[in-house]
Amino acid sequence: MNGRAATVAGYLAGFALLFALWHLAxxxxxxxxxxxxxxxVLERAAALIADGILQEQVGASxxxxxxxxxxxxxxxxxxxxxxxxxxxVRALLEPWTEFFRFIPAVAMITVAVIWFGIGEESKVFLxxxxxxFVVVIATAAGVGxxxxxxxxxxxxxxxTRLQVFRLVALPATVPYILTGMRLAMANSFVTIVAAExxxxxxxxxxxxxxxxxxxxxxxxxxxxxxxxxxxxxxxRLFRLAIRAFAGRxxxxx
Amino acid sequence: MALVSLDGVGKTYxxxxxxxxxxxxxxxxxxxxxxxxxxxTSGCGKTTVLNMVAGFEPPTAGRIxxxxxxxxxxxxxxxxxxxxxxxxxxxxxxxxxxxxGPRLRGMGRRARRAHAQRFLExxxxxxxxxxxxxxxxxxxxxxxxIARALANDPRILLMDEPFGALDALTRATLxxxxxxxxxxxxxxxxxxxxxxxEACALAxxxxxxxxxxxxxxxAVLPVDLPFPRERTSDAFMDVFRxxxxxIHEEIVRA
Ligand SMILES: Nc1ncnc2c1ncn2[C@@H]1O[C@H](COP(=O)(O)OP(=O)(O)O)[C@@H](O)[C@H]1O
Ligand SMILES: [Mg+2]
Numbered sequence: 001m002n003g004r005a006a007t008v009a010g011y012l013a014g015f016a017l018l019f020a021l022w023h024l025a026x027x028x029x030x031x032x033x034x035x036x037x038x039x040x041v042l043e044r045a046a047a048l049i050a051d052g053i054l055q056e057q058v059g060a061s062x063x064x065x066x067x068x069x070x071x072x073x074x075x076x077x078x079x080x081x082x083x084x085x086x087x088x089v090r091a092l093l094e095p096w097t098e099f100f101r102f103i104p105a106v107a108m109i110t111v112a113v114i115w116f117g118i119g120e121e122s123k124v125f126l127x128x129x130x131x132x133f134v135v136v137i138a139t140a141a142g143v144g145x146x147x148x149x150x151x152x153x154x155x156x157x158x159x160t161r162l163q164v165f166r167l168v169a170l171p172a173t174v175p176y177i178l179t180g181m182r183l184a185m186a187n188s189f190v191t192i193v194a195a196e197x198x199x200x201x202x203x204x205x206x207x208x209x210x211x212x213x214x215x216x217x218x219x220x221x222x223x224x225x226x227x228x229x230x231x232x233x234x235x236r237l238f239r240l241a242i243r244a245f246a247g248r249x250x251x252x253x
Numbered sequence: 254m255a256l257v258s259l260d261g262v263g264k265t266y267x268x269x270x271x272x273x274x275x276x277x278x279x280x281x282x283x284x285x286x287x288x289x290x291x292x293x294t295s296g297c298g299k300t301t302v303l304n305m306v307a308g309f310e311p312p313t314a315g316r317i318x319x320x321x322x323x324x325x326x327x328x329x330x331x332x333x334x335x336x337x338x339x340x341x342x343x344x345x346x347x348x349x350x351x352x353x354g355p356r357l358r359g360m361g362r363r364a365r366r367a368h369a370q371r372f373l374e375x376x377x378x379x380x381x382x383x384x385x386x387x388x389x390x391x392x393x394x395x396x397x398x399i400a401r402a403l404a405n406d407p408r409i410l411l412m413d414e415p416f417g418a419l420d421a422l423t424r425a426t427l428x429x430x431x432x433x434x435x436x437x438x439x440x441x442x443x444x445x446x447x448x449x450x451e452a453c454a455l456a457x458x459x460x461x462x463x464x465x466x467x468x469x470x471x472a473v474l475p476v477d478l479p480f481p482r483e484r485t486s487d488a489f490m491d492v493f494r495x496x497x498x499x500i501h502e503e504i505v506r507a
Binding site (some may be wrong): 149150153155157158 | 307308309326327328329331332333335337339340341342343344353354356357358401402405407
């Protein structure tokens, strides 16, 4: 046993406690129509699911996150590897990463909408943007952190430069890459909501915005809970993936 | 002809803090098949000498020859066992760590694993090949390092205080096994230590270094005792005392 069963039981208990506290706070402490207790929210969620609306909004947001995240990672990993491996590349590109990472994706929303309109492209662009710099920085840091003795050991076993990169630097960097991607995924959730709040026809952010306009307070909470659960689930999946790929050789994660 | 010869080798590190002469005028010939222990106080330049022989760092004076050719960088003819064990590849099993050298040379998966298995057996880890470094004790990791270096069949084995971080019992066990492996394979070994007893137990010759800066070879003593060494014998004690006297001069020399 079952460490895993214990963890799942713990998670369930944790969520139950959260919902219980929410219930108590809403029914005893606040007692306002503006702060509904969990039950009506769940009912509303069930209705939205029955109508297929919730799935649609969640699907729209998730699809954008996934696309942008994959594009951003696919670009970020090789750039990070190059920055970490070659001094001139680092000198050339470090100003870029150091410059852009202080311009948050949220600040780029207006530009994105002007460039790409309010369709999919602007959202995917923003997610890719928020992903790429985090992944670049994590990957480059990983390459820099490869132990000197690991490289030397390969050299005195006869490794060429390419072999050192492919068989030592790259696998040693995988945990850093995955950690960077996990961080980027969390950022993606922030970014997508902001982007959809400002300019979108669907998605969870849009759902939040509409619910506010029409004062559908339960809908707001449905969207919030959906975001929390979605983020939680993706992050767990990521941790499982990191464990599977890298956990064996990096017990700190 | 000597297998390895160091000819007036010196190393001066230059950094922000100025220049630091770590090793000065170090001359030594290593013969094929010998077990040479380089002994000295901490900071006298032992690792620096080994790193230069390994080709990790170039000498700033003199030259190092292997088989008569000048050492220009690291190569598969010199296997290194590092002091710490972060040279092992955490993402590979013990077996695949040992098979790493043959893999670099393009040996097929099955062949190199069978090859590595023999060396795991040699270091007494026959059943542990599936474990990853994180699942092995410090002593086992050093065995893996030794197996990895030997599986690549180097001309000489360079070992930098490989047992320094182990507890006394494990250290004694590994010393015994290394001695047995050396006798069995006939490999040339350059072994660095600051432990007099370790040097006396393993070496066919002991080189004592002066303390730094500018550490150099102070004396070389042949150790003509049979293996396995009887650490409580009078002959062993006698060698120990002679080496100890040489080292002690360096410790008290302010
Ligand atoms: N990369 C380096 N830069 C500057 N000084 C160094 C460097 N490596 C070692 N030294 C210095 O050279 C001397 C010898 O170091 P080392 O060879 O590691 O000694 P030992 O292995 O005998 O303990 C020490 O004084 C150490 O501080
Ligand atoms: Mg040292």
